[in-house]
Amino acid sequence: MNDDNRDIAAMPDNGEAFARLRAQLATQAPALLIDGRWQACASGATLEVDDPATGERIARIAAGDADDVDRAVAAARRAFRDGPWPRLPPSRRAAALFALADAIEREQDEFALLEALDAGHSLASIRRGDLPLGLRSLRDYAGWATKIAGEVPMRASEQAGMDYFLREPIGVVAIVTPWNAPFLMVLQKLAAALAAGCTVVIKPAELAPLSALRIGELCRHVGIPDGVVNIVTGTGPTAGQALAEHADVDLISFTGSTQVGQSIMAAAARSNLKRMVLELGGKSPVLVFADADLDKAARAIVGEIAFKSGQYCAAGSRLFVQRSIQDALLERMQAAMDGIRIGAGYAQGSDMGPMISQRQRERAQAIVDHSLGEGAQALRGGRARPGPGYFYEPTLLTQATPKMRIAREEIFAPVLTVMAFDDDATPAQVAALANDSHYGLSAKLWARDLGTVHELIGRLQSGQVIVNGGGGEATLPFGGVKQSGYGRENGHVGLSAYTEIKAVRLGY
Ligand code: NAD
Numbered sequence: 001m002n003d004d005n006r007d008i009a010a011m012p013d014n015g016e017a018f019a020r021l022r023a024q025l026a027t028q029a030p031a032l033l034i035d036g037r038w039q040a041c042a043s044g045a046t047l048e049v050d051d052p053a054t055g056e057r058i059a060r061i062a063a064g065d066a067d068d069v070d071r072a073v074a075a076a077r078r079a080f081r082d083g084p085w086p087r088l089p090p091s092r093r094a095a096a097l098f099a100l101a102d103a104i105e106r107e108q109d110e111f112a113l114l115e116a117l118d119a120g121h122s123l124a125s126i127r128r129g130d131l132p133l134g135l136r137s138l139r140d141y142a143g144w145a146t147k148i149a150g151e152v153p154m155r156a157s158e159q160a161g162m163d164y165f166l167r168e169p170i171g172v173v174a175i176v177t178p179w180n181a182p183f184l185m186v187l188q189k190l191a192a193a194l195a196a197g198c199t200v201v202i203k204p205a206e207l208a209p210l211s212a213l214r215i216g217e218l219c220r221h222v223g224i225p226d227g228v229v230n231i232v233t234g235t236g237p238t239a240g241q242a243l244a245e246h247a248d249v250d251l252i253s254f255t256g257s258t259q260v261g262q263s264i265m266a267a268a269a270r271s272n273l274k275r276m277v278l279e280l281g282g283k284s285p286v287l288v289f290a291d292a293d294l295d296k297a298a299r300a301i302v303g304e305i306a307f308k309s310g311q312y313c314a315a316g317s318r319l320f321v322q323r324s325i326q327d328a329l330l331e332r333m334q335a336a337m338d339g340i341r342i343g344a345g346y347a348q349g350s351d352m353g354p355m356i357s358q359r360q361r362e363r364a365q366a367i368v369d370h371s372l373g374e375g376a377q378a379l380r381g382g383r384a385r386p387g388p389g390y391f392y393e394p395t396l397l398t399q400a401t402p403k404m405r406i407a408r409e410e411i412f413a414p415v416l417t418v419m420a421f422d423d424d425a426t427p428a429q430v431a432a433l434a435n436d437s438h439y440g441l442s443a444k445l446w447a448r449d450l451g452t453v454h455e456l457i458g459r460l461q462s463g464q465v466i467v468n469g470g471g472g473e474a475t476l477p478f479g480g481v482k483q484s485g486y487g488r489e490n491g492h493v494g495l496s497a498y499t500e501i502k503a504v505r506l507g508y
Helices: 004-006 015-027 065-083 090-106 108-119 123-148 182-196 208-219 236-245 257-269 296-309 324-337 357-372 427-435 450-459 491-499
Strands: 032-034 038-041 046-050 059-060 161-169 171-174 197-201 229-231 251-255 275-279 285-289 316-322 377-380 395-398 415-421 443-446 465-467 501-505
Touching: 015 059, 015 108, 015 208, 032 065, 032 208, 046 324, 059 208, 059 296, 065 171, 065 197, 065 229, 065 236, 090 108, 090 182, 090 208, 108 123, 108 182, 108 208, 123 182, 123 296, 123 491, 171 182, 171 236, 182 197, 182 208, 182 251, 182 491, 197 236, 197 257, 208 229, 208 275, 236 257, 251 257, 251 491, 257 275, 275 491, 285 296, 285 427, 296 316, 296 324, 296 415, 316 324, 316 427, 324 395, 324 415, 357 377, 357 395, 357 415, 377 443, 427 450, 443 450
Parallel strands: 171 197, 171 251, 197 229, 251 275, 285 316, 285 443, 316 415, 395 415, 443 465
Antiparallel strands: 032 038, 032 229, 046 059, 161 501, 377 395
């Protein structure tokens, strides 16, 4: 890889659309969406949003605080208590969600460009991943809106009457999301909440809030009633914390770091015991056995660590490979890494964009440096790329040990740590290596022997096990064990978090 790669890829994919978008963002007034109206935040304060590929400012957003959160929660409460949304026939909520999906799909090119500019990811990865996944999730939940049901068990007592239970919308939902997949995270949570009949206050990540604002505008266009969808932009410690502390929020659906998840849990305990869905960090293991398809595995493993520049909660960042095939796998992986074209996410032909911020890049560098100091070796990368923006080289670290920071901490950068296991290690021993982590979000397994595969599926402590390749799927439950959080998203399993059960005993 050389510096020319990035220069080649510095041209916006669609120059005219890009210029239009930049101009429109530059003049967009910073505003919150509260009760169906875009309005300034109480303090008038704003935050800058940067293009991570250049460090240049692209927009200003409102810096909402606790007063704004109060107004937004009050609007969501009114819409829930008095408004039509929770009481609509479910088929009408479904129709509104299908209409929202259609509206987003009509603007998918604009959304892809906006997300590439704001979050830095390559257009190809957004078109292949976030957009179709987000739309599938939204349509899947639109379908679920008409299928939410309680049960009527047989009556246990002799007394005449009927026992049953209802599933009701849980109420006002706070949606707090990270910057690494802003469009997808907001859409998945919003879809579940709205399908269930809840009203919401969204607090998107301050580093990449722009797609959430556009989704909010489209909610208005498709006729979702005022107050059902509110958006308060702002920082985590102010707007996010105010939502976590708020006594009138019934559920907080959070995706982000384990550390912030812990503080949200504490705030929920201190305030009103609000319910929580916590999708937190990961340090996902990748296990490669000698009988795996090495060509396919090498491409997929490298592709995944380059996807979103490794800023992906389920990214396989700890590779355990059977010793006899280590060299063969590493050779293929280096070739795959050398083929990655680095450039602005919105640039023509770019495979991998920048990291989100200088701070994140410095944090990753500190972990890499610490581990290099302890004896790890960089076969590829190991450093930031010079020049504007927050680019980091795809990195392959060998000679690592399970105790090094690089093997324990979520790095959220395109950095892959390689460790070998003995050829005669049992599946139980390999699983123990993989399970030696506070996290348990996703585990990836490359092997053909069904006995090994089945035994490892049983032993891996992980919310998800992916065998021989594959990415996210909107209809399959997603979430973690251990400090990767709790609760699951997607499908009817995810939907249940947005409902509350009411048992009824009806005597005649
Ligand atoms: P973060 O935890 O710093 O921030 C996430 C959101 O929480 C942001 O909107 C932020 O403003 C807000 N926030 C920050 N402090 C807060 C506080 N005290 N109270 C309430 N809200 C607060 O995470 P990030 O850096 O934006 O995203 C990266 C993290 O997200 C990684 O750890 C990654 O693994 C995780 N993530 C997890 C999943 C998953 O599904 N498990 C998916 C994507 C990202």
